[in-house]
Amino acid sequence: MLLNFGQPLPLLRHTDVPPRVLENYILTGYRFPNYSLRDCLLSAIRPTNETGNFWTHFLPLFIFLYYFMEVFGWEGAPHGASPFFYPLWNYFIGVFCLLMASSMAHLLNSMSLVVREVCFFVDYGTISSYTVGSSLAYYYYIHPRAGIKDSGGQNGSQMDMKIEPARSLKSFYVIPDFGVLFETLYIPTACVVAILCVLSCCNTRHRWRRHRYVIRTFVFLFPFLISSTPVFYRLLTRSPYSTTSSSFEISTSTAGFFYRHCLWLLVSAVFNISKFPERLSPGSFDIWGHSHQWFHCCTFLSILDELHMIKTEVRAILLSQTLLLPPAILSRLPGPTIASTYGVMLLLQTTIVSIIVCFSWHANSIYGPERDQLAKEHSKKPLKCH
Ligand SMILES: [Zn+2]
DSSP states (O other), X not given: OOOOTTSOOOOBOTTSSOGGXXXXXXXXXXXOTTOOHXXXXXXXXXXOTTHHHHHHHHHHHHHHHHHHHGGGGSTTOOOTTSGGGHHHHHHHHHHHHHHHHHHHHHHHTTSOHHHHHHHHHHHHHHHHHXXXXXXXXXXXXXXXXXXXXXXXXXXXXXXXXXXXXXXXXXXXXXXXXXXHHHHHHHHHHHHHHHHHHHHHHHHTTTSOGGGHHHHHHHHHHHHHHHHTHHHHHHHHSOOSSOTTSHHHHHHTTHHHHHHHHHHHHHHHHHHHHHOTTTTTSTTTTSSSSOHXXXXXXXXXXXXXXXXXXXXXXXXXXXXXSSOSOOSOTTOSSOOOOTIIIIIHHHHHHHHXXXXXXXXXXXXXXXXXXXXXHHHHHHHHSOOOOO
């Protein structure tokens, strides 16, 4: 089906599209699930019920990029390619993939019923890799020992190595055993939970359909609880910085950013589950203002506050002069390496891609015949425009 540029898109009512593509309380503005790639791309600038969903995750990409790049211009910041920034780049990869995959999934999902399924599998996969990207950044920048001067003095950093003799490494943890547990299990747990989340969310497209929004929302709140462990710890214990230092002063804003990050997440969950405002007036928010667009806006605001929080902690470490995270073997807190950051991310992405391939193959066997049937029927009758 080719559309001529300049002609109105044939938008359909909820009664004219397969039940599979229906959204609760959205009555008009549907695209037929058999668009060409060109038609899908053009629909970014035509008002359909997916246009707002696309822009509310595509535009934020540039806002995120603007705030992200600021870090590399800070005084005292190492080169952008230095190991110190590996976790931050992994966080960037996670957020970039999330926003890009989400916006593209909304734009391209009307190519066919099978493509629609694949788009959303990819969307769920990138949400999981985003949470692991966050965990890597938290581990290296908000770790209970992040920013604390290394009392071992063996890390080979070129920076000033003033030693704070009164502190033993164990004193950084209120519960010493927690330290071992945290450093051993935090990243592996974040990865396992992320994979379980992808599996659960992909399953909601075939099973548990009635409660799919509730399941998807809670499935992504759980990894949030796991990955936020270092932040909870930081908020419940003392700051790693001396109270007279500028690092201490800077890191006091971490709590505020985190609380706002949580608030936006909560509000986004409420929109996603409640289907407000379209629930109150079905048909009135079909193109602009329905819950999924507010959900996107709130998730982006939560990411933005998370970025500000991570940047605050990066700045505090940079101001503490003695970086805890040099890429040296003998460092007390081993610094980020390619294997411990990009390697983890690559392993995770490979696993997620394998899961997506399996679910896509399954979706093709379910929706392939229906897709072919729709294409056949559609070529025989003209579309009704609304
Ligand atoms: Zn979305």
